[in-house]
Amino acid sequence: VVTRVSRASDPGERLLSDAEIVELSLGEPASFAALFDRHAAEIGQYVRARIGPDLAEDVTAQTFLDAFRQRGRYDTSRADARPWLYGIAVRLIGTHRRAEARYRKLTARALPERDTHDFVERSADRVVAQQFRPVLAAVLDALRPQDRELLLLVAWADLSYDECAQALGITVSAVKSRLNRIRVRTRKALGGANPMNEEETGG
Amino acid sequence: VDEIGMFTALRPRPEPLDVSGARDRLASAIAGTPVQRRAPRGTLFAAAGGLVAARARLAWTLGLSVAVAAALVAGVMVAVQPSSPAVLTAQLLADRASAAALAQPAVSPGQWVYRVLDWKAPVFRKAGSTVHTQAGWETADGLVTYGNAGTLGAGGDLPSYSQLESLPSSPAALDAYLERTQGKTYPALDPQAMSVFVTIRGMLENYVVPPALQAEMYQALALLPGVAVDSHVTAIDGRVGVAFVMPHDSRGSVSEIILNPSTYAFMADAMFGDHGTLNIEEAVVEQVIVGAPGSTQPDLTPPGPAELLAEQAARGVESIPDDSTNALALLPSQAYGATWVLRQLRTATGSQTVWATGDDSQQASYVDGTLAVCARTAACAASTRWLMPAGPGYSIVMPQDAPSKLPSSIPQLLATLNSYSTGCADVAGDCNAVNAIVNMAFGYVTQIGGSWFLLLASIPGVTVAHLTDVTGQADIALRFPFRDGVTEILFKASDYALVGYVRDGVQTVLTKAIAVTGPGSLKQRCESYQVPVPGC
Numbered sequence: 001v002v003t004r005v006s007r008a009s010d011p012g013e014r015l016l017s018d019a020e021i022v023e024l025s026l027g028e029p030a031s032f033a034a035l036f037d038r039h040a041a042e043i044g045q046y047v048r049a050r051i052g053p054d055l056a057e058d059v060t061a062q063t064f065l066d067a068f069r070q071r072g073r074y075d076t077s078r079a080d081a082r083p084w085l086y087g088i089a090v091r092l093i094g095t096h097r098r099a100e101a102r103y104r105k106l107t108a109r110a111l112p113e114r115d116t117h118d119f120v121e122r123s124a125d126r127v128v129a130q131q132f133r134p135v136l137a138a139v140l141d142a143l144r145p146q147d148r149e150l151l152l153l154v155a156w157a158d159l160s161y162d163e164c165a166q167a168l169g170i171t172v173s174a175v176k177s178r179l180n181r182i183r184v185r186t187r188k189a190l191g192g193a194n195p196m197n198e199e200e201t202g203g
Numbered sequence: 204v205d206e207i208g209m210f211t212a213l214r215p216r217p218e219p220l221d222v223s224g225a226r227d228r229l230a231s232a233i234a235g236t237p238v239q240r241r242a243p244r245g246t247l248f249a250a251a252g253g254l255v256a257a258r259a260r261l262a263w264t265l266g267l268s269v270a271v272a273a274a275l276v277a278g279v280m281v282a283v284q285p286s287s288p289a290v291l292t293a294q295l296l297a298d299r300a301s302a303a304a305l306a307q308p309a310v311s312p313g314q315w316v317y318r319v320l321d322w323k324a325p326v327f328r329k330a331g332s333t334v335h336t337q338a339g340w341e342t343a344d345g346l347v348t349y350g351n352a353g354t355l356g357a358g359g360d361l362p363s364y365s366q367l368e369s370l371p372s373s374p375a376a377l378d379a380y381l382e383r384t385q386g387k388t389y390p391a392l393d394p395q396a397m398s399v400f401v402t403i404r405g406m407l408e409n410y411v412v413p414p415a416l417q418a419e420m421y422q423a424l425a426l427l428p429g430v431a432v433d434s435h436v437t438a439i440d441g442r443v444g445v446a447f448v449m450p451h452d453s454r455g456s457v458s459e460i461i462l463n464p465s466t467y468a469f470m471a472d473a474m475f476g477d478h479g480t481l482n483i484e485e486a487v488v489e490q491v492i493v494g495a496p497g498s499t500q501p502d503l504t505p506p507g508p509a510e511l512l513a514e515q516a517a518r519g520v521e522s523i524p525d526d527s528t529n530a531l532a533l534l535p536s537q538a539y540g541a542t543w544v545l546r547q548l549r550t551a552t553g554s555q556t557v558w559a560t561g562d563d564s565q566q567a568s569y570v571d572g573t574l575a576v577c578a579r580t581a582a583c584a585a586s587t588r589w590l591m592p593a594g595p596g597y598s599i600v601m602p603q604d605a606p607s608k609l610p611s612s613i614p615q616l617l618a619t620l621n622s623y624s625t626g627c628a629d630v631a632g633d634c635n636a637v638n639a640i641v642n643m644a645f646g647y648v649t650q651i652g653g654s655w656f657l658l659l660a661s662i663p664g665v666t667v668a669h670l671t672d673v674t675g676q677a678d679i680a681l682r683f684p685f686r687d688g689v690t691e692i693l694f695k696a697s698d699y700a701l702v703g704y705v706r707d708g709v710q711t712v713l714t715k716a717i718a719v720t721g722p723g724s725l726k727q728r729c730e731s732y733q734v735p736v737p738g739c
Contacts, residue, residue, distance in 0.1 A: 027401045028474070029233045030324060030483050036222075036229055044220035053220070061225035065232050107215040136213055155210035179207055186206040 018081035022074045032068050035081060040064065043085050046157050050093050052103040059096065063089045083166035086157060090149050090167065097145065104140070132190060139189045143182065150175065151182055234324060234335070291434040296445060296462070297425035301418035303467035310411045310492055312344035312364060313506045313514050317493045321440045322485035334439060336488070340496035343411035346518050349496035349654060350611075361405045367416055374422035381423075396427040397458075400449040404460050407469045411492075424460070436461055438471035438486040446473075455479045461486075496657055497613055508667040512679055513660035515699040517653030531561075531649045531716055539649065540597060543567075543722055546645075547715035548589065551673050554714070557589045558722045562597035563647035567722035574723040590646045593625040594639035597647050613658050620658075627688030633662050634685045641689045641704045645713055651701065659692060669696070672703060672712050680705075 016024070018035060025032035043063060048056035066088050067081075074084060093100055140148060146168070153159045153167060161179075165172045310316075319338040339350030344364035362370060362384070371380045381399045403420050406412055412420065424430060424447050436446045436459060444461040451457060455478045461471040471486035494502035495510065506514070531544065540562035548555045558567040559579075567576040568587040575587050599608045610616045617636050625638035640655050659665065664684035668691075672678045677696040683689070691705035693712065703712035717738070718728045729739035 027398065027405070030474070032233060033226070033230065036226055040222040040225060041219060044222045044225070045217055048218060048220045049215050053218075056220050057222070057224055060220060060222055061228040064225060064229045068229060068232055104213075107213070132209065133212055136210055140210065140213060151207060151210060154207050156214045183206045186209070190206075 017079040019074070019076040019079050022071050022081060023076050025068075025071055029068075032071065035067070036064050039082060039085055042082070043089055046086070047089055047093065049156055050103070050152070051096055051100045052106075055096055055099055059089065059092050062092055066092070078166065080163075083159065083163040086153060086159065086163075087167035087169065090153070094145065094149070101141075104137075135189050136186070139182075139186050143185075147178055147182060150178055154179065230324065234322065291432050291445065293425040293430050293432050293447060296432050296447065296467075297421040300421040300462055300467040304412075304417035304421065305414050307414045307417070307468075308492075308503060309414060310343045310503075311505050312342060312346075313511050314343050314411075314503075315340050315349075315493050315496055315498075315506075316343055316411060317489070317491045317499050318487060319489040320485055321488050322483070323439055323481075324483045325481050338489075340493070342514060343492075345409040347514050347653060349613075349657065361402060361409060364410050367406070367410065367413060370416060370419075372415070372419055374419050374426050377419055377423040378426055393427075393429050396429055397449060397451065399427055400424065400430065400447075400458060400460075404458070404472060407460065408472070433459070436473070438473070439484045440471075440486045440488050442470065442486070444470050495661065496654075507660075509660040509665045509681060510657075512667055512681065512694065512699070513656035516656040516694055516701065518699075531718060539601075540564075540603075542718045542728065543720070543724065545715065545717055545719045545725065546589075546713060549673050549712045549714050550709055555589070557587065558719070558724075559589075559647065561647065561649075561718075562601075563592075564597070565722070569723070576722050590642045591625055591638065592642070593623045593635075594642040594646070595619070595623070600643055600648050607652065609652070611654065613654055613661065616654060617658055617661075625688060627685060629685040629688075632664070632683070632685060634683070634688050637662065637683055637685070637692070638688045638706075641692065641706070644701055645704065673710055674712050674714060676702070676712075678702060 016034075018038070021031055021035050021038075025035070040060060044056060044060040047059050047063070050056075051059065063085060067085055070088075074081070078084070140151070143151065150164055150168060153164045154161075159167060161172050161175045164170075165175045168175075317338070317340050319336065321334055321336050323334045339348060341348045346364065371377045378399055381402050382395045403424055406420065407417070427449070429450055431448045431450070433446045433448050436444055438444050438461050443464060445464050445467075446459040446461040449458045455475065457475050457479075459471075459473045459475075460469070461473065462468065463470040469487065471484065473484035474482045476482045491499060491501050492503055493500060494504055495506075531539070540560065542561045543558055544561055546557050546559070548557065556568065558576075559565065563579055565576060566579055566587045566589070567574060568589070569575070570587065577587055579588075579592050595609060602608055610619050617633060620636035620639040621630070621633055623635055623639045625635045625642070627634035627638055637659065640659065644651050644655070659681050662683055666682045668680045668682050670678055670680055670693075672693055678693040679696050679699075680691045680693050682691050687707055689704050689706045690708075691710070692701070693703040693705075693710075694700065695702050703710065705711070720726045720728045727738050
């Protein structure tokens with residue numbers, strides 16, 4: 001029954017939305033595998049970036065197991081399941097707080113990479129930001145766990161404010177105000193001004 | 204430039220993660236086979252899984268097909284043998300299946316069914332052509348399982364077994380009812396008909412459906428728009444069957460309900476995707492109504508009162524809902540062992556409050572106004588000890604992130620528990636096992652295995668008694684013919700929750716068990732919970 005969940009080869013055909021797959025999986029549990037195939041790579045990559053390769057596979061597996069078990073409660077008005085999956089992953093990451101902090105410190109100390117990968121934009125912004133890694137790492141460390149989760153969903157997972165709100169179960173205005181607080185803290189830590197604005201030609 | 208975006212600089216170099224193992228674990232969960240790292244809740248093997256949140260019983264732990272072993276129905280098939288090479292229509296198949304269903308014995312909800320299932324699910328992996336075999340026991344209502352029972356294609360919002368009796372009895376009304384109540388729309392040619400097909404298949408797989416209703420279900424299948432028959436399909440185990448076929452779309456995706464071609468009992472099912480590629484198939488290789496879990500011998504004797512009580516209690520521990528008041532079971536397993544737990548125990552002479560860590564390594568209570576805290580086994584604990592320490596330790600029953608290390612089969616579990624010396628006299632009568640279970644269940648185990656109750660019901664000479672306990676509550680007791688030690692275990696009559704025991708003639712009822720901030724504390728500890736908990 002897992003029909004047309006992966007790729008629409010015929011332009012007249014419509015790809016099933018995540019919500020439709022979840023709904024379908026209520027009657028045909030096996031179709032939930034399609035949701036895994038769609039999103040596991042992305043979720044897995046995020047989890048790996050958060051807590052390192054050792055725990056990432058287990059946490060990713062648990063994310064989808066939990067999602068499968070909770071699928072009856074999925075809000076099917078939300079076509080895209082990514083925020084929901086990120087939300088589950090973030091909760092699980094939260095149960096490994098010590099490992100997460102250890103890995104974060106490890107990677108923050110690492111030397112800035114020479115970005116030659118396609119997926120990293122070699123923008124001036126990024127090069128400048130690299131210089132402030134120690135400051136940014138200190139800010140990240142000092143954040144409340146829930147603020148850190150939000151910040152990293154935006155900065156590392158590229159979720160929109162609306163998606164963050166869904167993932168964390170908070171309102172969009174709460175997302176905005178919390179991000180604003182983080183902006184202010186960051187700006188203070190960087191010396192009051194946003195260095196980006198002054199160093200357009202730097203690097 | 205946004206400050207938030209600057210944090211991208213801290214992201215470790217994105218590297219792909221190998222998720223194939225994760226996919227296998229999901230596939231296992233979907234397929235209902237035990238996941239290696241965590242026993243799925245809902246099977247009695249999950250004696251103390253330590254899940255973060257106890258959840259309602261899940262669809263994939265359901266699983267019972269209506270097919271009855273050929274031995275059981277062999278004598279009744281004469282009337283429905285195909286006598287002429289008539290073209291097999293959906294209606295004709297339905298008539299034959301209905302007649303066969305009506306000839307089956309009625310089976311009560313608490314009766315046990317032993318089933319061997321073959322399944323294969325290429326949909327999970329491109330090369331996944333392995334045939335898996337699993338065998339296990341379930342009650343006819345599919346609510347209590349033992350061993351590796353399970354099924355693949357089931358799920359969805361099935362009517363509960365207790366609702367089956369009240370379902371409409373005419374096929375058309377049954378179709379209309381299921382269409383109305385299901386509400387799930389399947390991306391199919393006819394979503395409504397598809398959802399009825401899936402629901403009926405789910406009920407046939409999950410329950411031993413009462414004969415009359417089963418007959419109506421086959422009739423209802425024949426009335427569905429789009430349903431067809433295939434008079435020659437090969438099931439996964441190589442047997443040839445006849446099938447109701449429901450097309451999903453015009454690209455070759457179909458679902459099949461496959462019946463035995465001579466007994467017309469439910470035999471197998473299969474789901475095909477585009478262009479007829481196999482997604483999932485399964486077959487009931489063997490199914491026998493038996494007397495008790497563990498047995499494979501046919502036995503239609505209804506279960507006795509002790510067995511029924513044990514099944515109800517087992518069902519209770521396996522269907523703890525999210526909003527459970529059993530908050531201790533909701534503590535993350537890694538936090539539980541070190542957490543102090545307050546317990547209030549009521550006897551006829553008064554109430555006692557005792558504290559113990561989750562893993563029962565330390566116990567505490569007030570002795571003459573002074574809080575005494577002692578290691579569980581220390582000599583000074585004589586005054587604070589409230590349960591005998593004998594029994595499998597916490598790390599055996601509730602190992603972190605792993606299933607219980609206790610044996611899962613009831614005879615082996617009995618032998619293991621009898622090997623602990625609990626000080627009772629009737630060793631030959633299994634008193635050590637009964638005492639050890641009480642020590643675990645009231646002392647330090649938050650997720651009790653349903654098989655423990657089945658074990659208790661199998662103790663020679665056990666009887667059932669109705670009584671009012673020291674708190675004034677109506678209870679049902681399992682009563683054991685022992686001279687000393689634990690002679691009764693009490694269950695709440697309303698929901699079969701485990702509430703107390705009688706040891707050496709003293710009835711004790713556990714009236715409260717909550718996590719607190721430390722020994723001697725009355726303050727509920729809330730910070731470890733990741734889900735809403737009453738009182739926090």
